[in-house]
Amino acid sequence: xxxxxxxxxxxxxxxxxxxxxxxxxxxxxxxxxxxxxxxxxxxxxxxxxxxxxxxxxxxxxxxxxxxxxxxxxxxxxxxxxxxxxxxxxxxxxxxxxxxxxxxxxxxxxxxxxxxxxxxxxxxxxxxxxxxxxxxxxxxxxxxxxxxxxxxxxxxxxxxxxxxxxxxx
Amino acid sequence: xxxxxxxxxxxxxxxxxxxxxxxxxxxxxxxxxxxxxxxxxxxxxxxxxxxxxxxxxxxxxxxxxxxxxxxxxxxxxxxxxxxxxxxxxxxxxxxxxxxxxxxxxxxxxxxxxxxxxxxxxxxxxxxxxxxxxxxxxxxxxxxxxxxxxxxxxxxxxxxxxxxxxxxxxxxxxxxxxxxxxxxxxxxxxxxxxxxxxxxxxxxxxxxxxxxxxxxxxxxxxxxxxxxxxxxxxxxxxxxxxxxxxxxxxxxxxxxxxxxxxxxxxxxxxxxxxxxxxxxxxxxxxxxxxxxxxxxxxxxxxxxxxxxxxxxxxxxxxxxxxxxxxxxxxxxxxxxxxxxxxxxxxxxxxxxxxxxxxxxxxxxxxxxxxxxxxxxxxxxxxxxxxxxxxxxxxxxxxxxxxxxxxxxxxxxxxxxxxxxxxxxxxxxxxxxxxxxxxxxxxxxxxxxxxxxxxxxxxxxxxxxxxxxxxxxxxxxxxxxxxxxxxxxxxxxxxxxxxxxxxxxxxxxxxxxxxxxxxxxxxxxxxxxxxxxxxxxxxxxxxxxxxxxxxxxxxxxxxxxxxxx
Numbered sequence: 001x002x003x004x005x006x007x008x009x010x011x012x013x014x015x016x017x018x019x020x021x022x023x024x025x026x027x028x029x030x031x032x033x034x035x036x037x038x039x040x041x042x043x044x045x046x047x048x049x050x051x052x053x054x055x056x057x058x059x060x061x062x063x064x065x066x067x068x069x070x071x072x073x074x075x076x077x078x079x080x081x082x083x084x085x086x087x088x089x090x091x092x093x094x095x096x097x098x099x100x101x102x103x104x105x106x107x108x109x110x111x112x113x114x115x116x117x118x119x120x121x122x123x124x125x126x127x128x129x130x131x132x133x134x135x136x137x138x139x140x141x142x143x144x145x146x147x148x149x150x151x152x153x154x155x156x157x158x159x160x161x162x163x164x165x166x167x168x
Numbered sequence: 169x170x171x172x173x174x175x176x177x178x179x180x181x182x183x184x185x186x187x188x189x190x191x192x193x194x195x196x197x198x199x200x201x202x203x204x205x206x207x208x209x210x211x212x213x214x215x216x217x218x219x220x221x222x223x224x225x226x227x228x229x230x231x232x233x234x235x236x237x238x239x240x241x242x243x244x245x246x247x248x249x250x251x252x253x254x255x256x257x258x259x260x261x262x263x264x265x266x267x268x269x270x271x272x273x274x275x276x277x278x279x280x281x282x283x284x285x286x287x288x289x290x291x292x293x294x295x296x297x298x299x300x301x302x303x304x305x306x307x308x309x310x311x312x313x314x315x316x317x318x319x320x321x322x323x324x325x326x327x328x329x330x331x332x333x334x335x336x337x338x339x340x341x342x343x344x345x346x347x348x349x350x351x352x353x354x355x356x357x358x359x360x361x362x363x364x365x366x367x368x369x370x371x372x373x374x375x376x377x378x379x380x381x382x383x384x385x386x387x388x389x390x391x392x393x394x395x396x397x398x399x400x401x402x403x404x405x406x407x408x409x410x411x412x413x414x415x416x417x418x419x420x421x422x423x424x425x426x427x428x429x430x431x432x433x434x435x436x437x438x439x440x441x442x443x444x445x446x447x448x449x450x451x452x453x454x455x456x457x458x459x460x461x462x463x464x465x466x467x468x469x470x471x472x473x474x475x476x477x478x479x480x481x482x483x484x485x486x487x488x489x490x491x492x493x494x495x496x497x498x499x500x501x502x503x504x505x506x507x508x509x510x511x512x513x514x515x516x517x518x519x520x521x522x523x524x525x526x527x528x529x530x531x532x533x534x535x536x537x538x539x540x541x542x543x544x545x546x547x548x549x550x551x552x553x554x555x556x557x558x559x560x561x562x563x564x565x566x567x568x569x570x571x572x573x574x575x576x577x578x579x580x581x582x583x584x585x586x587x588x589x590x591x592x593x594x595x596x597x598x599x600x601x602x603x604x605x606x607x608x609x610x611x612x613x614x615x616x617x618x619x620x621x622x623x624x625x626x627x628x629x630x631x632x633x634x635x636x637x638x639x640x641x642x643x644x645x646x647x648x649x650x651x652x653x654x655x656x657x658x659x660x661x662x663x664x665x666x667x668x669x670x671x672x673x674x675x676x677x678x679x680x681x682x683x684x685x686x687x688x689x690x691x692x693x694x695x696x697x698x699x700x701x702x703x704x705x706x707x708x709x710x711x712x713x714x715x716x717x718x719x720x721x722x723x724x725x726x727x728x729x730x731x
Contacts, residue, residue: 016353019303027295072476074320
């Protein structure tokens with residue numbers, strides 16, 4: 001059962017863009033029993049550096065350990081807990097929903113417009129939507145799409161970057 | 169610099185030249201197909217090669233060498249089973265923060281991932297038990313990798329580093345372009361303690377009435393014995409040691425309380441429970457040290473000096489953390505502290521010391537007596553290796569350690585079979601010292617094949633087997649907590665004749681079962697200079713290690729001798 005002191009944290013980690021680094025990070029989390037909600041990784045503006053955005057849950061003690069253990073890895077350059085700072089977060093979601101008749105299509109397309117999402121594929125019975133946004137927007141849109149029946153979904157997990165004007 | 173003497177070199181040669189640059193004098197290892205090019209060049213490289221009889225022995229020997237000398241130990245094995253056999257040794261070194269560099273052969277790069285003969289994902293397997301590891305994919309990376317490996321192994325909180333070296337890269341040609349300096353952007357250990365934190369700590373110390381120092385393995389790693397001694401003598405604060413901290417200063421120092429924890433002294437554990445300020449130096453608050461965490465040192469504030477930030481507040485919540493090297497931090501604190509007015513606290517501890525000494529009944533040949541006697545004859549100055557179990561705890565309790573790097577024991581991982589190969593490494597590091605492995609009849613059989621290594625290198629290691637025909641520590645737990653149901657702990661049915669084993673390998677062997685017999689032979693055993701010697705001591709099989717804090721109980725809930 002999850003502890004009520006558990007909070008979600010968004011951690012941004014810059015790492016050496018090297019073979020095996022993802023395995024080191026993933027191994028650290030599994031070996032110490034920390035859960036990863038999502039993890040996304042790709043090269044940064046410097047091709048020798050990758051940025052990982054990791055969403056984890058834990059209490060303060062666990063977060064402190066995660067921070068320290070990540071820092072302990074030789075290939076980790078910098079660890080930043082963005083929670084509690086001003087940051088921009090985005091997630092890309094591809095979602096295939098049931099749209100068996102014109103009225104359903106109509107309604108879905110309206111939602112797509114309101115959320116500034118995009119229809120990226122149309123089939124006989126489904127529509128596939130591309131949605132980009134922060135957690136609140138993604139959650140709201142998915143909630144509204146649920147009644148139509150979500151057939152399949154693929155999410156990138158969050159990525160984030162801190163704002164120039166620092167802490168809250 | 170291009171090449172070496174203007175010539176191109178093979179990968180194997182580049183690695184060897186790197187080892188020489190790092191001052192490596194000896195490698196413990198075992199050859200095999202995927203490491204043959206390297207072995208071939210090592211053959212006349214001038215670096216001494218100690219051929220072990222099982223790769224686990226190589227890792228432990230490199231570890232023992234590192235612990236005894238303070239230098240980086242090096243071990244070598246081939247791919248596949250060679251590297252998996254190193255795993256226990258690497259994990260042992262990792263848990264105790266010992267600097268070793270392990271070099272493993274690997275199948276050719278084009279075969280990696282194909283389930284080739286003797287292929288195993290060595291870097292994958294060793295990732296959680298190394299401080300860092302490398303797979304050399306190109307000979308051009310090699311000089312930097314070797315330099316980094318040694319740098320990472322010996323700096324900060326030391327630990328094992330592995331280099332996985334594919335056989336084709338060993339044969340690739342490249343330049344020996346060895347970097348003088350190294351800069352790793354993700355690795356910047358903190359050595360100097362933060363002045364503000366030190367000031368806070370000094371304030372707490374000055375206001376404490378019942379302060380206590382916990383000295384851990386970090387004191388030994390950082391060479392902080394002098395500074396620690398100065399600190400306690402200046403302030404008059406008493407000190408207790410973790411298993412790994414034994415030897416950091418003389419255990420018979422008037423301010424010493426001996427070992428703390430599960431099999432620590434009563435007075436050390438009582439002191440922890442009563443203290444109002446614990447100053448931990450290089451100790452990571454292992455569960456064998458703290459007992460039940462929630463009731464650990466209930467009235468104490470905690471100052472924690474450690475070079476590894478992740479050790480701080482991992483188990484015990486710390487009031488004043490000081491990240492830094494123990495030696496530097498203590499030296500800094502020594503400038504700021506003075507004598508404390510804690511006479512009544514010291515008196516109380518002295519009273520406890522008198523009231524609750526470590527004791528045992530003196531009937532028959534007792535393991536405690538054996539350890540005491542060895543301590544007396546060697547004047548507490550031998551290098552003592554132990555296996556794991558009762559032999560380890562009796563050694564910790566009854567040997568009077570005086571100096572750092574004289575106790576070599578697997579504290580964190582608790583590896584049976586560690587002591588003897590570690591003794592081989594220690595004897596090679598310190599050829600003029602007396603090196604003794606205090607063993608159990610179970611543990612010694614886990615790496616007994618290394619007798620061949622010791623004999624062939626004329627290492628006069630003394631193996632004292634505290635032979636009770638049992639896996640004694642497990643039997644002790646069964647006696648206390650499992651209704652005396654001795655599941656799988658008796659070795660009696662096929663206990664070998666250790667004297668004959670010794671002789672079969674060309675070592676010496678003796679067996680004793682009384683105090684008189686033991687007293688008669690022990691000096692001769694300790695003075696042996698030519699070859700390893702086994703002394704099989706038939707002790708009372710019922711003997712247990714006391715006092716004892718049952719696992720998960722508070723430190724003041726100790727049980728005493730029941731026998």
